[in-house]
Amino acid sequence: MRIPYLGVLLVVFSISVFPAFGQENTDDTEPKEKLHKDVEKAYDAYDAQEYTLAIELLKTALGEVRGRDDKSTVLFKIAESYRNINDYKNAENYYLKAVKLGYKDPIAQLHYADMLKAQGEYEEAIVAYQDFKQENPTDRRAEIGIESTKKAIEWMDSPSRYQVDLMKDLNSTGYDFSPSYAGKRADDNEIIFTSTREESVGKKEDGWTGGSFMDIYVSSAERKEKGRRGRGASTDEDELVSPASLKWSTPKLLDEEIVNTKSHEGSAVFDSRRKELYLTRCLVEKDKKFGCGIYISEKLGVNWKEPEQVIIGTDTSANVGQPALSPDDSRLYFVSDEFNTKGVHDIFMTTFDRRAKIWKTPTNLGSKVNTDREEYYPFISGDGQYLYWASNGLPGMGGLDIFRIKLGEDGMPAPNAEAENLEYPINTSFDDFGLVFQGTKDEVGFLSSNRKGSKNDDIYGVVKTPLVFELEGVVTSSKTGLPIPQATVKLDGSNGTSVVVNADKDGYYIFDKDKIDADVQYTLTFEKAKFLTNTGNTTTIGVDLSAFEYIPSANQFLHKLQVNKALDPIEEPIVLPNVFFDLAKWDLRPEARAALDSVVPIMKNNPTIVIELRSHTDYRGDNKSNDVLSQHRADTCVSYLVSKGIAADRMVARGMGETEPFNIQEGYKGYGAGQLEEGNRLTEAYIKRLPPEKQEVANQVNRRTDFKVLRDDYVPAAGPVDQDAVDPKDIIADKNSGVNNALLVIFTS
Numbered sequence: 001m002r003i004p005y006l007g008v009l010l011v012v013f014s015i016s017v018f019p020a021f022g023q024e025n026t027d028d029t030e031p032k033e034k035l036h037k038d039v040e041k042a043y044d045a046y047d048a049q050e051y052t053l054a055i056e057l058l059k060t061a062l063g064e065v066r067g068r069d070d071k072s073t074v075l076f077k078i079a080e081s082y083r084n085i086n087d088y089k090n091a092e093n094y095y096l097k098a099v100k101l102g103y104k105d106p107i108a109q110l111h112y113a114d115m116l117k118a119q120g121e122y123e124e125a126i127v128a129y130q131d132f133k134q135e136n137p138t139d140r141r142a143e144i145g146i147e148s149t150k151k152a153i154e155w156m157d158s159p160s161r162y163q164v165d166l167m168k169d170l171n172s173t174g175y176d177f178s179p180s181y182a183g184k185r186a187d188d189n190e191i192i193f194t195s196t197r198e199e200s201v202g203k204k205e206d207g208w209t210g211g212s213f214m215d216i217y218v219s220s221a222e223r224k225e226k227g228r229r230g231r232g233a234s235t236d237e238d239e240l241v242s243p244a245s246l247k248w249s250t251p252k253l254l255d256e257e258i259v260n261t262k263s264h265e266g267s268a269v270f271d272s273r274r275k276e277l278y279l280t281r282c283l284v285e286k287d288k289k290f291g292c293g294i295y296i297s298e299k300l301g302v303n304w305k306e307p308e309q310v311i312i313g314t315d316t317s318a319n320v321g322q323p324a325l326s327p328d329d330s331r332l333y334f335v336s337d338e339f340n341t342k343g344v345h346d347i348f349m350t351t352f353d354r355r356a357k358i359w360k361t362p363t364n365l366g367s368k369v370n371t372d373r374e375e376y377y378p379f380i381s382g383d384g385q386y387l388y389w390a391s392n393g394l395p396g397m398g399g400l401d402i403f404r405i406k407l408g409e410d411g412m413p414a415p416n417a418e419a420e421n422l423e424y425p426i427n428t429s430f431d432d433f434g435l436v437f438q439g440t441k442d443e444v445g446f447l448s449s450n451r452k453g454s455k456n457d458d459i460y461g462v463v464k465t466p467l468v469f470e471l472e473g474v475v476t477s478s479k480t481g482l483p484i485p486q487a488t489v490k491l492d493g494s495n496g497t498s499v500v501v502n503a504d505k506d507g508y509y510i511f512d513k514d515k516i517d518a519d520v521q522y523t524l525t526f527e528k529a530k531f532l533t534n535t536g537n538t539t540t541i542g543v544d545l546s547a548f549e550y551i552p553s554a555n556q557f558l559h560k561l562q563v564n565k566a567l568d569p570i571e572e573p574i575v576l577p578n579v580f581f582d583l584a585k586w587d588l589r590p591e592a593r594a595a596l597d598s599v600v601p602i603m604k605n606n607p608t609i610v611i612e613l614r615s616h617t618d619y620r621g622d623n624k625s626n627d628v629l630s631q632h633r634a635d636t637c638v639s640y641l642v643s644k645g646i647a648a649d650r651m652v653a654r655g656m657g658e659t660e661p662f663n664i665q666e667g668y669k670g671y672g673a674g675q676l677e678e679g680n681r682l683t684e685a686y687i688k689r690l691p692p693e694k695q696e697v698a699n700q701v702n703r704r705t706d707f708k709v710l711r712d713d714y715v716p717a718a719g720p721v722d723q724d725a726v727d728p729k730d731i732i733a734d735k736n737s738g739v740n741n742a743l744l745v746i747f748t749s
Helices: 003-009 037-047 051-061 068-084 088-100 107-118 122-135 140-157 590-597 599-605 623-643 684-688 692-702
Strands: 162-166 176-182 190-195 215-223 264-270 276-285 288-300 320-325 331-336 346-353 375-380 386-391 401-406 432-437 444-449 458-464 467-477 488-493 498-502 508-511 521-527 534-539 549-551 556-562 565-567 610-616 651-657 705-711
Touching (some): 051 068, 068 107, 088 107, 107 140, 176 264, 176 432, 176 444, 190 264, 276 320, 320 375, 331 375, 346 375, 375 432, 386 432, 467 488, 534 565, 534 599, 599 623, 610 623, 623 651, 623 705, 684 692
Parallel strands (some): 176 458, 215 264, 288 320, 467 565
Antiparallel strands (some): 162 458, 176 190, 190 215, 264 276, 276 288, 331 346, 375 386, 386 401, 444 458, 488 521, 549 556
């Protein structure tokens, strides 16, 4: 939680000139005249925020103080010092010692819980927050700590799509952070960032960090390696490439005289033309530290113009830093502890008055962004839609977390917008901040973090792992269940794409990830000679991330879609489901209409076939009456299909009477399946040998309607039939109907 350190850096150490900047209010120090000289010296270093020195002196002072109150105060200050230099383990130990010794301010217990959380010890942190809540039941920070820690556990178990990789070419043993894009916009292969590495112009040791002063460095990507499939920021044909997979040049100072000086420089951003540089500078003269300000410079050839301070409002001495610009450069966002700041540091926005040539009095971004703690490192997305920033005052995983919020047309948070935590692995239990994205999309970028694996603050490459789809299936015969070799499968997408593949000898087909896109509705058409063409549907719209499998070797999330399809052989009669008639009648019931509706797409998908619609009866009743009844029913079915737009000359109605008892084939799954033995024909003699309850089942199976393909060379003789001839209200859809479910058409007589 190097929070005050970050504040000091505003990006750079501004708080060191303001003793209370970024500190908890711990008014627990005795008057200086009563202190032992070693204790006074230690307290002076602590108050001056010289934390690396303060730790050493405070440990010495611990032996010079007497009494539980005094000792617990020193222990607390040691813990605070460790917290400010990001040594969470030692901070945790000293907070606990202070609590056990009876430190009077409950903030020690809260910070103890924070340190556990910052190390990813989430279960222990929850217990510590609960202890704090028990002693301070009205303090909301306890409940926020508990709930956000539970969320952190969930986010760790279900990572987001982002991949975060250490930028080994850029980082040093010092602090490296706050990257920003530089160079030509068309390439986006150059960045600037802030660093305390040894090459810095400011050679003096910073008392807070123990390292060099901050300067701005630049590095360029020298070589692109092949990335994984996806769309990049420049064109739709580009591939998404993690910055960490590129080769970057050895970082060098942006400038050694004009931009970078013996003071602190850092957290810089270019305007939209990549011509003018806005940077944070914190002046240091003769060991005296002054406030931070935003400065603007411009590169002219190989030289830089002397930076000029950006005056915001009328306050020429305002302590400000960490600039960010809207895509059109009309709005400047920054961090400050002034301008009626609500918390320790807030984010503000100001617009440029072109007539007066000044930046107007800034506006606080409000409670949706700013909290009673710290907010840092604003960044505006390339399309101007979102503000990204870091905060430790909103529910997060520990330390600073990165958030985003939707912006309105005025550049302020939109009325109904809420802060979104970017979750793991963008965020961790450590400090995560300074996120920037390339171009107008949130796909490729950089962030800063002191997470596990970092030396101090390090820069990480960010890439949004692609969601890829594959579609596969097997084409089989509805009669035998066997695969249909070399079946043709056509895939048509709602985005206008169309692809055709052939199934292999086992009926297996696949459309790989290069042929399937996200957010598309797909229709499949299955064809094979001597089989009826069939269709299927699938979609890549709204597929939850949990449905994907992460494939480490390919660096992608993969979701496999599957559509298996059975095709009906044209030489076999196809039983229609649920065509019911009342006793001795041939009027279509609603169920029968819905079942016959399933024939319509078959006829449309197979425009060259002519079918025979056949109605059957059971053996009961005389042959002549059964023949007449079945013919009327077949005629009724044909008439209904004509009303649905199927040409009359493509159908022949035939009443079968009781002449063709049904044969229970192997694998039969229709009406009565499991009650009637496979391999038997339902003749009158066979049925009469069955138990009474099975006799009725067998008779119902025989009372069926089916259709048989007579030929497949039909050529229309006239124009299309009016498909609106029937009132849609007369049609009752049955979502479970279809020719492949092998249900019988059952009659009551």
